[in-house]
Amino acid sequence: MIHEVIVTCRSTQGENQIAPMGVVWRGEDVVIAPFRPSRTLDNILAGGCAVINYCDDVRVFAGCLTGRYDWPLVEAEHVAAPRLAAALAHCELRLQQVEEDPLRPRLVCKPLYEANHRPFRGFNRAQAAVLELAILVSRLERLPMEKIESEIAYLTIAIDKTAGEREREAWEWLMARVDDFRKRQSKEGAV
Ligand SMILES: Cc1cc2nc3c(=O)[nH]c(=O)nc-3n(C[C@H](O)[C@H](O)[C@H](O)COP(=O)(O)O)c2cc1C
Incomplete structure (x- = not known):
């Protein structure tokens, strides 16, 4: 574990x-x-x-x-x-x-x-989704783009339904990385 x-x-x-x-x-x-x-x-x-x-x-x-x-x-x-x-x-x-x-x-x-220091207030699906996206972002260069897109589509459901402000902010930072990667890929594809 x-x-x-x-x-x-x-x-x-x-x-x-x-x-x-x-x-x-x-x-x-x-x-x-x-x-x-x-x-x-x-x-x-x-x-x-x-x-x-x-x-x-x-x-x-x-x-x-x-x-x-x-x-x-x-x-x-x-x-x-x-x-x-x-x-x-x-x-x-x-x-x-x-x-x-x-x-x-x-x-x-x-x-x-x-x-x-503080109580654990229970599981939150958006927090788990941010961790999953963090793992995806650390492997952007190694994973097929279709897999990344389909995982993001699924994880977005938990963000939309259960995120608080901290989770949304963390999600946005990571998605900015994904967007940069997409842009770089499409530029390379166009050359
Ligand atoms: C959820 C999560 C778990 C990670 N687990 C590890 C790990 O077990 N070992 C590792 O080397 N990097 C892991 N990483 C990546 C490191 O945090 C990252 O490479 C970091 O820059 C390493 O910094 P360092 O130079 O201080 O070791 C993980 C990243 C995330 C988001």
């Missing part, structure tokens, strides 16, 4: 890093699997710690994919890393073991401290 979270960490130079990642729980441990090359990977290897943020503000996911990284951060309690101010809850991790892989190493981490 994969949980989509926001991983926050810090470089040895003190630069904060925010990235959406899918994490897997392995017993008591959490496994983060960044593709190389990755600042998240470099930071966790160098600093030995990270934070996973459980966040229902899907603008953070869509924002990180569209160049919007300026999300308010708060210092973590027990590790040298920030956490998202908007997180519903967060978990601070210590790197325990690295399973090497040329493409995608596995960072096995031990939870040190967990805190709740």
